[in-house]
Amino acid sequence: MTTHWLPALVALPIAGAVLAPTLPRRGAWSWGFAVLLATLGVALFLAGLLPDGALSYPMGGWPPPFGIELRFDVLSAFAVPVALVSALAVPFAARTGGPIATPEGIAVILLGTGGMMGFMVAGDFFTLFVFLEVLSLSAYAMVAMSEERGAGIAAFRYLLMGAVASIVILLSVGLLYTLTGSLNMADVGARLPDGGLPLHLATGGFVAGFLLKAAAFPLHVWLPDAHATAPSAVSAILSGLIVKMGVIGLLRTPGLEHLHELLLWVGAASLLAGALFALVQDDLKRMLAYSTVSNVGLIVLGLAVDRTGATVHILNHAVIKASLFLAAGAFIHRAGSRQIEGIGRGMPLTTTAFAVAGVAAIGIPPTGGFTGKWMITLGALEAGRPVVAAIVLLGAVLLGLCYARFLVVVAFRSGPAEEVAGGEAPPAMLLPILALAILTVGLGLVGGQLAAFVGP
Amino acid sequence: MTALLDNLDYVATVVLFAIGLWTLLADPNLIKKLMGLNIMETAVFAFIVTAGMVEGGDAPILGADVVPPFMSPISHALVLTGIVVAVSTTGVALALLLRIHREYGTLEMDELKERW
Numbered sequence: 001m002t003t004h005w006l007p008a009l010v011a012l013p014i015a016g017a018v019l020a021p022t023l024p025r026r027g028a029w030s031w032g033f034a035v036l037l038a039t040l041g042v043a044l045f046l047a048g049l050l051p052d053g054a055l056s057y058p059m060g061g062w063p064p065p066f067g068i069e070l071r072f073d074v075l076s077a078f079a080v081p082v083a084l085v086s087a088l089a090v091p092f093a094a095r096t097g098g099p100i101a102t103p104e105g106i107a108v109i110l111l112g113t114g115g116m117m118g119f120m121v122a123g124d125f126f127t128l129f130v131f132l133e134v135l136s137l138s139a140y141a142m143v144a145m146s147e148e149r150g151a152g153i154a155a156f157r158y159l160l161m162g163a164v165a166s167i168v169i170l171l172s173v174g175l176l177y178t179l180t181g182s183l184n185m186a187d188v189g190a191r192l193p194d195g196g197l198p199l200h201l202a203t204g205g206f207v208a209g210f211l212l213k214a215a216a217f218p219l220h221v222w223l224p225d226a227h228a229t230a231p232s233a234v235s236a237i238l239s240g241l242i243v244k245m246g247v248i249g250l251l252r253t254p255g256l257e258h259l260h261e262l263l264l265w266v267g268a269a270s271l272l273a274g275a276l277f278a279l280v281q282d283d284l285k286r287m288l289a290y291s292t293v294s295n296v297g298l299i300v301l302g303l304a305v306d307r308t309g310a311t312v313h314i315l316n317h318a319v320i321k322a323s324l325f326l327a328a329g330a331f332i333h334r335a336g337s338r339q340i341e342g343i344g345r346g347m348p349l350t351t352t353a354f355a356v357a358g359v360a361a362i363g364i365p366p367t368g369g370f371t372g373k374w375m376i377t378l379g380a381l382e383a384g385r386p387v388v389a390a391i392v393l394l395g396a397v398l399l400g401l402c403y404a405r406f407l408v409v410v411a412f413r414s415g416p417a418e419e420v421a422g423g424e425a426p427p428a429m430l431l432p433i434l435a436l437a438i439l440t441v442g443l444g445l446v447g448g449q450l451a452a453f454v455g456p
Numbered sequence: 457m458t459a460l461l462d463n464l465d466y467v468a469t470v471v472l473f474a475i476g477l478w479t480l481l482a483d484p485n486l487i488k489k490l491m492g493l494n495i496m497e498t499a500v501f502a503f504i505v506t507a508g509m510v511e512g513g514d515a516p517i518l519g520a521d522v523v524p525p526f527m528s529p530i531s532h533a534l535v536l537t538g539i540v541v542a543v544s545t546t547g548v549a550l551a552l553l554l555r556i557h558r559e560y561g562t563l564e565m566d567e568l569k570e571r572w
Binding site: 126129130133137140141144149152153155156159160163164166167170171173174177178183 | 477480486489490493496497500503504507530531534537538541544545548549551552553555556559560568
């Protein structure tokens, strides 16, 4: 089925990004918010058409495999949470101030969202690479929008490692083109040779590059600094959405089914290492960053044992981690520093939202984090891998300790932040947090329908 | 050995890639790391252009009557786009390096670690 709304999904946020810097300083955020809400509407409309089959759009009327094809399939339906989280992050960013609140900052958020949309609907490997670069460059710039000391180095390290991953991915695209004479994903899949060194090199390049973009252990070293020093609204986008693009890239990789054993153990190592590192962090945002490494591990592991469960968890974790980072941002904004002991006593709504999202991050029913974790654990048991299932449960216990500890720090410990007068954060920050926290529970309640929607 | 000699152009791109990767990993200077990245990018572009050269191929639209050799135009288009992407990455990286230099007064990795 063809619809002209499909290219609009990509064009809307990018056009919005181009226009944003021309707007006056005070109006920029409402422009960004409106553009992303419109994008959300388009994404919802396209996702609603999905039960009739994947959508395809030939750019310029040139049919695939000769022209550039845009494809909206079940994985592209992740566009809905991408638009939602980005939209909610914009008013939050505008309220926290700093470079991210300027029209240029809003433009970078819009450009990153446009890049993610293009990445998800790309029907050929080269378009995939180009949009991967659009979203990655926006991500480096978003980290650099922080005024914190060290953000420059964090962004530069992120850029160096991310650029190496991109080059390796481009090399693999070149190899696939040499092997098959085509770039269209479906066409390449049909023409792939049965084996041979060049094909293995291409698959390996894709897997290594996308695992680095997804920050799987031991390729995660860029993530904690980048996600913890970035402005909180940006951390929500980086941790919730942008690392997921690496996983979606993995799902698009041809020949991935030969590498299930590798994915299984890289995922398990990432899950455990992330949870253990998270346990020893004293800073809330660093703990959340390592928790992302752990959750990416769970998703990568899930790719090997239960793809549906992994896809469901990609979506749920986006909402959960975004609400956690925004809540952390609200605490830090109110306290005026990273000393947040006791700040939660004056902010009952934010603290409750943080607790709900934390419960979801651990994976306790009826919240959204449970569905994917349960399906992946069952998948591991059915695949005859009880050790892996045990690792998943152990990871959940370790993350539970992390979140319980920070809840105690925020709500019960006394510290200098307790004296700060005020109470809840302003509505532009509080409402996005509450909306996302309610959504984590809502997604858990419709977990079965969700799994059926993305299911095979 | 003959396989290596027959594919000397591919061997050259692999060597170039390795030089770039080594510079990026081992050099303590951030500017040189960035240059290593650029060398790696050049190696990949050279590889894709080289792979576009097919022995005995003919021109896509003009047909078989035209005098060879021919290059696949797609690989050229890919590399042109790739160069644009690489230039943007380098631009963002240089802007970040300016900021790092303003904050710490150095671009040497070992000195940066002391002033963290």
